[in-house]
Amino acid sequence: MMRKWEVIGEGLCGGSWSFPFLEWLKLDPLGQQKKSKKCMDKMFGVWGDLIKQRRMENGSDDVINHGDFLDFMMANGFSDVQMLYMLLEMLPAGAGTLIATSEWAMAELLKNKEAMAKLREELEGEMNSNSIKESNLSKLPYLNACIKETLRLHPPIAFLPHSANSTCEVMNYTIPKNSLVMVNLWAMGHDPTIWDDPLSFMPERFLNSNLEFKGQHFEFLPFGGGRRMCPGLPYAHRQLQLILASLICYFKWSLPNDGQIDMDEKYAVPLQMKKPLLLIPSRRC
Numbered sequence: 001m002m003r004k005w006e007v008i009g010e011g012l013c014g015g016s017w018s019f020p021f022l023e024w025l026k027l028d029p030l031g032q033q034k035k036s037k038k039c040m041d042k043m044f045g046v047w048g049d050l051i052k053q054r055r056m057e058n059g060s061d062d063v064i065n066h067g068d069f070l071d072f073m074m075a076n077g078f079s080d081v082q083m084l085y086m087l088l089e090m091l092p093a094g095a096g097t098l099i100a101t102s103e104w105a106m107a108e109l110l111k112n113k114e115a116m117a118k119l120r121e122e123l124e125g126e127m128n129s130n131s132i133k134e135s136n137l138s139k140l141p142y143l144n145a146c147i148k149e150t151l152r153l154h155p156p157i158a159f160l161p162h163s164a165n166s167t168c169e170v171m172n173y174t175i176p177k178n179s180l181v182m183v184n185l186w187a188m189g190h191d192p193t194i195w196d197d198p199l200s201f202m203p204e205r206f207l208n209s210n211l212e213f214k215g216q217h218f219e220f221l222p223f224g225g226g227r228r229m230c231p232g233l234p235y236a237h238r239q240l241q242l243i244l245a246s247l248i249c250y251f252k253w254s255l256p257n258d259g260q261i262d263m264d265e266k267y268a269v270p271l272q273m274k275k276p277l278l279l280i281p282s283r284r285c
């Protein structure tokens with residue numbers, strides 16, 4: 001299985017098509033390429049101005065004034081174009097996925113009061129001097145289980161587009177070279193042949209299990225697997241732990257009006273809540 005994953009392990013940067021023999025037509029029937037070019041031009045315009053402004057502020061390329069990621073890239077000799085493409089890789093891939101996962105996790109926890117109570121109890125037991133620190137994070141198994149369970153039910157990237165870099169066979173299907181293969185992570189996370197009671201939010205299923213999302217367990221791949229696996233995984237994991245721990249530790253959350261949460265999904269990248277989650281925070285003393 002590992003070998004097969006690696007054969008279909010190339011990302012889509014080369015512009016693959018579902019039907020390789022039509023590639024020469026360069027069709028754009030839904031206008032997606034035109035739309036994405038417009039979006040990219042707009043983003044590059046905004047970021048380009050920021051880079052120009054920062055270069056002027058810094059005076060020279062190797063002076064670090066702000067100590068942030070932009071300064072770091074400048075100090076290491078990145079050209080403007082390299083920085084733009086680096087930001088293009090990092091920001092959309094990193095920001096939306098974290099926001100969507102935090103929103104889904106909060107929605108699930110608000111709906112599942114028992115899980116919320118267990119998580120709060122774990123956090124309160126581990127919290128020292130009223131704050132959550134990175135050093136606490138390895139001692140929070142229930143928090144990790146909640147994050148995994150959220151990613152199982154609501155993988156921010158529901159379909160992984162990969163292209164076959166050579167003809168191969170997967171489960172008796174022949175995949176011709178250069179074909180687009182969509183790996184359906186959403187379906188894998190909801191598959192009743194893999195998970196007991198797959199539609200329920202049950203973080204406990206991850207508690208005494210060695211199931212990880214590091215690309216080794218093919219039934220659970222929210223960060224992908226193989227060579228094009230998410231390079232942001234360690235950062236994303238740490239951020240999700242800190243975001244959720246802080247939200248649950250420092251605030252009490254309630255629902256406005258009817259107390260209902262609409263869990264319908266809007267298919268997009270990342271996979272989002274159709275109706276954004278509305279919650280009322282109040283400070284916990």
Ligand code: HEM
Nearest residue numbers: 011089093094097101157222223224225228229230232236
């Ligand atoms: C909940 C958080 C996240 C999830 C679930 C997630 C998931 C994924 C997945 C499924 C892929 C495609 C992997 C594949 O094709 O096999 C991917 C790619 C990528 N992710 Fe993430 N990601 C997350 C957060 C982040 C963050 C925080 C960053 C950066 C700071 C990031 C940067 C990237 C980049 C640059 C790629 C493209 C890699 C490539 O094409 O080689 N991701 N991510």
